[in-house]
Amino acid sequence: MINVENITMDFKMTNDKINSLKETIVTALSGKLQYHYFRALNNVSFCVSKGEVFGLIGANGAGKSTLLKVISGILYPTKGNVIISGHIAPLLELGAGFDPELSARENIYLNGALLGYSKELIDSKFEEIVDFSELGDFINVPIRNYSSGMVMRLGFSIATIVVPEVLIVDEILSVGDEHFKRKSGEKMQSLMNGETTVLFVSHDILQVRQLCNRVLWLEKGEIKLIGDSMEVCDAYLDSIGE
Numbered sequence: 001m002i003n004v005e006n007i008t009m010d011f012k013m014t015n016d017k018i019n020s021l022k023e024t025i026v027t028a029l030s031g032k033l034q035y036h037y038f039r040a041l042n043n044v045s046f047c048v049s050k051g052e053v054f055g056l057i058g059a060n061g062a063g064k065s066t067l068l069k070v071i072s073g074i075l076y077p078t079k080g081n082v083i084i085s086g087h088i089a090p091l092l093e094l095g096a097g098f099d100p101e102l103s104a105r106e107n108i109y110l111n112g113a114l115l116g117y118s119k120e121l122i123d124s125k126f127e128e129i130v131d132f133s134e135l136g137d138f139i140n141v142p143i144r145n146y147s148s149g150m151v152m153r154l155g156f157s158i159a160t161i162v163v164p165e166v167l168i169v170d171e172i173l174s175v176g177d178e179h180f181k182r183k184s185g186e187k188m189q190s191l192m193n194g195e196t197t198v199l200f201v202s203h204d205i206l207q208v209r210q211l212c213n214r215v216l217w218l219e220k221g222e223i224k225l226i227g228d229s230m231e232v233c234d235a236y237l238d239s240i241g242e
């Protein structure tokens with residue numbers, strides 16, 4: 001279902017401390033800008049089978065979000081391949097594809113198209129998306145006037161309107177305010193209990209142990225351990241002294 005083959009991700013970073021865009025352009029044009037590469041992922045390979053709930057754990061900066069972004073196609077890896085069969089719903093950077101000048105109504109069609117939904121499908125699901133996002137009268141207001149929570153609610157409602165074959169989530173159950181968190185959590189839970197293959201990152205190791213079939217522990221961009229969720233979560237907790 002998801003085949004991750006030898007993924008390496010290098011980020012290009014400037015060596016100098018530059019404070020403004022103007023300074024960047026001036027330094028770049030003068031040829032004085034110096035770079036180095038930071039390897040966030042190093043030769044990572046694994047497979048996730050259909051219907052599996054697969055967790056990614058590891059310390060801050062281990063490379064978890066980078067790996068999810070590479071798998072979702074948001075980042076292009078330096079080396080390696082990702083092969084995915086089926087429709088994916090990446091719940092990452094919710095609302096990143098929105099146009100701030102357009103209303104929620106227009107953005108539903110725009111974002112839906114980016115996710116590969118047909119106009120007919122969005123027409124038939126439109127009311128459901130609006131109801132789930134609870135945006136009410138704001139539906140015709142440009143997105144630039146929304147709070148960040150409202151943008152995320154709309155993004156979540158669009159991405160999950162079709163039961164996806166693959167769901168990719170960074171830090172589960174954390175969309176919007178407490179009320180929407182519970183509601184989005186229940187929706188994700190129902191997707192996890194179905195046929196959907198789920199890949200998610202969490203710092204809540206007890207939740208990972210409970211929800212996942214298998215877990216990958218990343219350390220400094222490399223696979224430290226992969227396998228049964230109990231075994232990997234216990235080893236991780238041991239390593240951090242808990």
Ligand SMILES: Nc1ncnc2c1ncn2[C@@H]1O[C@H](COP(=O)(O)OP(=O)(O)OP(=O)(O)O)[C@@H](O)[C@H]1O
Pocket residue numbers: 011012013038040058059060061062063064065066067
């Ligand atoms: N766009 C970027 N440019 C440069 N470095 C980056 C970029 N994105 C991530 N990194 C670096 O890559 C490393 C991995 O980051 P990533 O966000 O994947 O970690 P993470 O495991 O998800 O961490 P956390 O638990 O804190 O969310 C970090 O050192 C981070 O600084």
